[in-house]
Amino acid sequence: MSKQILILPGDGIGLEIVAEAVKVLELANRKYQLGFELSYDELGGAAYDKYGVPLADETLERARKADAILLGAVGGPKWDKIDPALRPERGLLKIRSQLGLFGNLRPALLYPQLAAASSLKPEVVAGLDILIVRELTGGIYFGQPRESKVLENGDRMAYDTLPYSESEIRRIAKVGFDMAMVRNKKLCSVDKANVLASSQLWRAVVEEVAKDYPDVELSHMYVDNAAMQLVRAPKQFDVIVTDNMFGDILSDEASMLTGSIGMLPSASLDANNKGMYEPCHGSAPDIAGQGIANPLATILSVSMMLRYSFGQAEAANAIEQAVSNVLDQGLRTGDIWSEGCQKVGTREMGDAVVAAL
Amino acid sequence: MSKQILILPGDGIGLEIVAEAVKVLELANRKYQLGFELSYDELGGAAYDKYGVPLADETLERARKADAILLGAVGGPKWDKIDPALRPERGLLKIRSQLGLFGNLRPALLYPQLAAASSLKPEVVAGLDILIVRELTGGIYFGQPRESKVLENGDRMAYDTLPYSESEIRRIAKVGFDMAMVRNKKLCSVDKANVLASSQLWRAVVEEVAKDYPDVELSHMYVDNAAMQLVRAPKQFDVIVTDNMFGDILSDEASMLTGSIGMLPSASLDANNKGMYEPCHGSAPDIAGQGIANPLATILSVSMMLRYSFGQAEAANAIEQAVSNVLDQGLRTGDIWSEGCQKVGTREMGDAVVAAL
Ligand SMILES: CC(C)[C@H](C(=O)O)[C@@H](O)C(=O)O
Ligand SMILES: CC(C)[C@H](C(=O)O)[C@@H](O)C(=O)O
Numbered sequence: 001m002s003k004q005i006l007i008l009p010g011d012g013i014g015l016e017i018v019a020e021a022v023k024v025l026e027l028a029n030r031k032y033q034l035g036f037e038l039s040y041d042e043l044g045g046a047a048y049d050k051y052g053v054p055l056a057d058e059t060l061e062r063a064r065k066a067d068a069i070l071l072g073a074v075g076g077p078k079w080d081k082i083d084p085a086l087r088p089e090r091g092l093l094k095i096r097s098q099l100g101l102f103g104n105l106r107p108a109l110l111y112p113q114l115a116a117a118s119s120l121k122p123e124v125v126a127g128l129d130i131l132i133v134r135e136l137t138g139g140i141y142f143g144q145p146r147e148s149k150v151l152e153n154g155d156r157m158a159y160d161t162l163p164y165s166e167s168e169i170r171r172i173a174k175v176g177f178d179m180a181m182v183r184n185k186k187l188c189s190v191d192k193a194n195v196l197a198s199s200q201l202w203r204a205v206v207e208e209v210a211k212d213y214p215d216v217e218l219s220h221m222y223v224d225n226a227a228m229q230l231v232r233a234p235k236q237f238d239v240i241v242t243d244n245m246f247g248d249i250l251s252d253e254a255s256m257l258t259g260s261i262g263m264l265p266s267a268s269l270d271a272n273n274k275g276m277y278e279p280c281h282g283s284a285p286d287i288a289g290q291g292i293a294n295p296l297a298t299i300l301s302v303s304m305m306l307r308y309s310f311g312q313a314e315a316a317n318a319i320e321q322a323v324s325n326v327l328d329q330g331l332r333t334g335d336i337w338s339e340g341c342q343k344v345g346t347r348e349m350g351d352a353v354v355a356a357l
Numbered sequence: 358m359s360k361q362i363l364i365l366p367g368d369g370i371g372l373e374i375v376a377e378a379v380k381v382l383e384l385a386n387r388k389y390q391l392g393f394e395l396s397y398d399e400l401g402g403a404a405y406d407k408y409g410v411p412l413a414d415e416t417l418e419r420a421r422k423a424d425a426i427l428l429g430a431v432g433g434p435k436w437d438k439i440d441p442a443l444r445p446e447r448g449l450l451k452i453r454s455q456l457g458l459f460g461n462l463r464p465a466l467l468y469p470q471l472a473a474a475s476s477l478k479p480e481v482v483a484g485l486d487i488l489i490v491r492e493l494t495g496g497i498y499f500g501q502p503r504e505s506k507v508l509e510n511g512d513r514m515a516y517d518t519l520p521y522s523e524s525e526i527r528r529i530a531k532v533g534f535d536m537a538m539v540r541n542k543k544l545c546s547v548d549k550a551n552v553l554a555s556s557q558l559w560r561a562v563v564e565e566v567a568k569d570y571p572d573v574e575l576s577h578m579y580v581d582n583a584a585m586q587l588v589r590a591p592k593q594f595d596v597i598v599t600d601n602m603f604g605d606i607l608s609d610e611a612s613m614l615t616g617s618i619g620m621l622p623s624a625s626l627d628a629n630n631k632g633m634y635e636p637c638h639g640s641a642p643d644i645a646g647q648g649i650a651n652p653l654a655t656i657l658s659v660s661m662m663l664r665y666s667f668g669q670a671e672a673a674n675a676i677e678q679a680v681s682n683v684l685d686q687g688l689r690t691g692d693i694w695s696e697g698c699q700k701v702g703t704r705e706m707g708d709a710v711v712a713a714l
Contacts, residue, residue, distance in 0.1 A: 049568040087553050119589055139517060146554045157525040158558035162497065163516035165508070190513060192602070194446050197503045201515035227610040228618075231588065232476055245549070253584040261585075 002035045003310065006066035008043040008059075011088060013285025013293035013346075020149070020350025021070060025302045025355055027121045031316040032135040034306075039066075043072025043095065043284075044088030044133075047153025054091025060065060060098055069095075069276040070301065070310040073283035087285075087308055097137050101268035104247065105177040106306070108234075108254035108264065113327040114336055117259030120231075130237045130254055131179055132245025135172040136268055138164055139198070141244045166196045170204040170273065176206075176241030177213040178317045178353065186238035192247055202243065223250070230254055255280050262294030262335040265301035267308050275309045276315035277301035291345045294333040296323055301355055322356035329356075358394045360616030360667065363423035365416075368445060369640025370650035370703075371429025371662055377652035377707025381676060384711055389672040391663075396423075400452065401640075411448025417455055420465030425666040426633040427658065428453075430640035445640075454494050457629045459525070460532040461604065462661070465591075465611035465621065471693050477588075481708025482501065487594045488536055489609055491604025491627055492529040492570045495521055496555070499600045512642035526562040528628065533563075533598030534570040543595035545576045547583045547603055559600065577679040580607070587611055610639050616654040619651030619692040622658035623697040624665050631668045634658035648702045651690040653680055656710055679713035684712075694710060 005025070009018040022038065029036040041047075041059045045349045048054050054074070061071055074088040084090075109119065110128040116278045137216030143161035150156050170348075173189070180187040190207045191199035203220055221229065223246045229236060230250065234257050242250060257262045264280040287293055300323060307316035331352050332341040346353070362382070366375040379395065385470040386393040397418045399407050408416070411431070414654045423644050441447075442538055452458075467485040475482045500518035507513050530546070537544040546563045548556035560577055567575045578586065586593060588605065591705065599607060612618045623639040636654030644650055657680060664673035688709050689698040701709070 035366060057608050067413055084557065087551070093552070093668065119481040120477050141552055148558060151522070156558060156562075158554040159500065159518055159520035160553045160555050161518055163514060165514040166512050191606075194444065195498055196517045197505050197515040198517050200441065201513060203503060205488060205513075208650070223608040224605045227584065227606045228613040231610060232616075246606075248549075249584045249603075252581040253610065256585040256588040259589075272428045326701040 002037050003273060004065060004207070005036050005038050006063055006069045007040045008071045009037055009040070009046070009268060010043050010072040010074040010283060011045040011076045012073055012285045012288040014074070014283055015344045016289070016291060017279065017293050017298040018072040019294040020346060021302050023350050023354050024299050024357065027153035027357055028302070028306065028315045028319065031357070032312060034312065034315070036308065043071065043091045045076055045079040047091055048082065048088065054086055054088050055094045058341050060095065063095060068272065068305050070305065071276055071278035072278065072298065073281065075283045076285040076288070095276065096268060097142055097207050097273070100137060101272045102135060102137040103174060103269040104134040105133040105179070105267040105269070106134060106251040106280060106338070108132065108251070108258055108263070109178055110258045111260065111263060111324070111327060112257070112262045114340055117336055118257060118260060120257055125234060125257055128234055130234060131178045131183065131239045132247060132250055132251040132254055133179055133239060133241040135168065135242070135244050138168045146339060147350055154181060161168040162196070162198050164202060166195065166201065166205050167275065168188070169202050171210055173209040173241060175210060175334050176239055176304050179195045180216045180239040181213065183217055184238040186217045188226070188237055188240050189222050190223050190242035190250065191210065193220070193254065194222060198277050206241070218269035227253060228252055230257065235325055260336050261298050262333065263300070265297050265304050267348065268302045268303070269308060275305065277305045291347060293346050295346050295350050296353070297352070299323060315321070318357060322353045325356040326352045359394050360424040361422060362393050362395050363420055363426045364395055364397045365426060365428045366397070366403070366481040367429040367431040367640060368402040368433045369645040370407050370558035371431070373514055373646070373648060373703045374636065374650050374655040375427065375429040378655035378659050378704060379495055379615065380707050380711050381714065382427070382654050383714055385658045385659070385663065385672045389669060390433060390713070391658060391667065391669065391672070394534065400428065402433055402436040404448055405436060405439070405443055405445065406513050411443055411445050412451045414607060415463055420452060422424065424631065425662050427662065428633055429655065430638065432640050433645070450498065452633065453625060456633070457627045458630070459492060459493060459494040459529060460626040460667070461491040461537055462536070462626070463489040463491060463608040463621070463637060465489065465608070465615055467615045468617065468620060468684060471615070471617045471620065473695055475614060476616060477614055482591060482614055485591055485614060486648050488596045489604060489608040490529065490533045490536055490596060490598040491608055492525065492601050492714040493598070495525045497603035501533035512613060518551070519555050522557060523558065525563050526656060527566055530563045530566040533596055534566060534573050536546065537573045537596040538570065541595040542573045545578055545594055545597050546581070547578050547580050547597055547599035547607065549580050550577070561599070566613055566664045569702055581663065583607055587614065604686070608637070617693045619690065620653050620657070622654050622661050624658070624661045626665060628664055634662040646654060648704060649691050650703050651692050652703050652707050656680060656707070675714060682713040683709045693703070
């Protein structure tokens with residue numbers, strides 16, 4: 001039974017890093033007889049250039065039919081001046097929303113080989129392994145109404161709406177608890193329940209879901225405190241579950257604790273674990289086309305794909321092991337390079353992972 | 358001409374730390390002949406206990422008439438189970454809003470004497486001196502409508518509204534630029550303009566205000582990136598201006614970069630520089646009443662009061678110098694203590710600052 005994988009390289013370094021990840025995906029496909037069939041399309045600025053929109057209907061259709069999607073990254077200065085409704089990130093938001101990819105998994109993992117890259121003291125971050133579960137299709141990102149208008153007194157004003165329904169909160173809370181169950185059984189739900197109505201419902205529903213997970217130790221934290229605690233003592237966290245906007249902010253903060261955002265993959269899953277997989281970093285237009293970008297986050301996104309969408313833990317583990325071996329060999333792209341290591345380009349890094357696999 | 362200062366010790370350690378700050382305030386009053394008259398009232402849980410509400414009308418009236426307000430901190434587990442509308446923090450939000458204290462100044466300053474306390478590497482934070490300017494009376498904190506309801510299908514839902522008007526943005530942007538002018542002339546405006554309508558207006562208005570400040574180098578940053586950059590390279594920032602919610606999160610993150618949140622004061626100003634001054638840290642109920650809390654953030658809040666509400670730069674500088682001298686003497690409360698320093702209690706620390714002044 002063949003499985004369809006849609007590849008969306010996107011913009012900037014997306015093309016280069018996806019090319020390396022595809023090598024790894026194809027090798028895993030042969031080695032573990034996964035029956036994957038790959039096809040390609042465009043998202044973001046590249047889609048705007050080709051189709052006039054950042055996500056074409058035919059691409060969305062193809063994405064709906066696919067069993068999983070591998071994405072590079074979107075955006076770049078080339079599209080900074082176009083109509084905001086057509087900007088690259090609109091394509092990303094639309095595909096997340098249209099495919100119902102509400103469960104965003106963002107691990108912040110410190111590779112022992114790269115411990116020195118963190119701006120935090122080694123003792124604060126050594127062994128760091130947090131998973132942020134971010135709600136990805138609701139909240140203020142998509143809430144209606146939203147509007148920009150001119151008031152009667154001539155003052156302009158604009159507003160957004162932050163809505164959450166019980167069912168939206170319940171399903172993402174379950175993802176959080178499920179992840180905690182296969183990790184260290186600690187879940188921290190982050191909200192701003194001392195100020196927001198939506199957060200009060202969030203907290204109440206998370207408490208209800210907790211009844212089905214008696215083995216998980218649940219805590220609640222205000223988002224401002226969470227932003228502090230991530231800096232002060234990040235290892236206190238196992239799994240964090242939070243809303244779309246707070247998750248955007250905290251997952252970026254958490255990823256930077258590792259000092260090597262070029263290493264961090266992510267998954268965005270629907271209710272049936274169909275998913276879109278992408279590196280946490282952006283399209284880095286400043287280094288695009290130079291063959292120096294780090295492909296490891298995208299390669300590790302392939303590993304997440306095998307694990308979460310296809311239940312292929314063995315193949316997923318093998319890819320993670322191959323990445324670790326390559327780091328052990330001392331190979332580093334520029335972003336993670338340090339004295340005494342061998343600096344390599346995007347392709348060499350990809351080839352090294354293929355060889356290690 | 359006498360000036361009225363209203364003292365609101367609040368809850369938890371509020372009483373102890375305010376007592377020390379008042380000693381410093383009274384000494385400055387005599388020494389610089391400032392003509393201050395002090396009066397006291399309650400806010401937060403203490404107000405709930407006394408008046409049945411976290412901010413009584415008569416207290417608000419007194420606050421309106423005062424020329425400046427010194428606040429300790431509010432909140433504690435004692436009031437966790439009461440009606441959310443009567444919780445201590447509601448009193449804080451109400452006084453901010455009712456007095457129009459829209460300009461919240463939150464410095465994140467690393468004292469060289471305390472450099473080791475940061476969880477970040479010394480080279481990343483040495484000399485750190487950021488000022489976060491947070492909009493404090495608008496946005497999602499106070500936006501209407503906000504509601505919690507049951508939908509027809511039985512699903513509960515709740516929503517909040519994030520509104521900003523041009524005039525609200527303009528006045529806080531001006532505070533940001535004014536602060537940048539007396540510092541290093543760099544202002545970073547933080548928003549989420551790639552997603553939020555309110556942020557698009559925010560960015561447009563900040564750009565307009567920038568025309569009046571040709572000497573200030575303005576940049577814009579998305580909030581997720583700002584949360585990352587604060588961890589990666591915080592010294593790239595001079596002044597950050599941002600909305601109420603983003604400011605809540607980023608100012609707490611920034612304060613923790615210093616590792617000594619017990620040292621950080623804050624000011625909340627209205628259009629005429631009337632202000633409420635308070636430490637950035639909370640009411641720390643776990644150590645309340647033990648005489649071990651750090652009073653320096655509250656003492657430094659007095660210094661901010663003299664500087665911003667009364668234009669008494671000389672007295673303000675003298676207090677800051679006195680605090681620095683006390684640190685040079687090796688005196689430390691528990692939260693900032695390290696090997697080789699002398700551990701002192703709240704009162705001893707206050708007395709030492711008084712002596713140094
Ligand atoms: C590009 C942007 C719209 C997006 C988001 O805010 O979700 C990005 O920051 C992310 O976290 O994937
Ligand atoms: C107590 C709370 C409502 C308050 C806020 O969110 O503004 C606090 O976190 C702060 O930053 O002063």
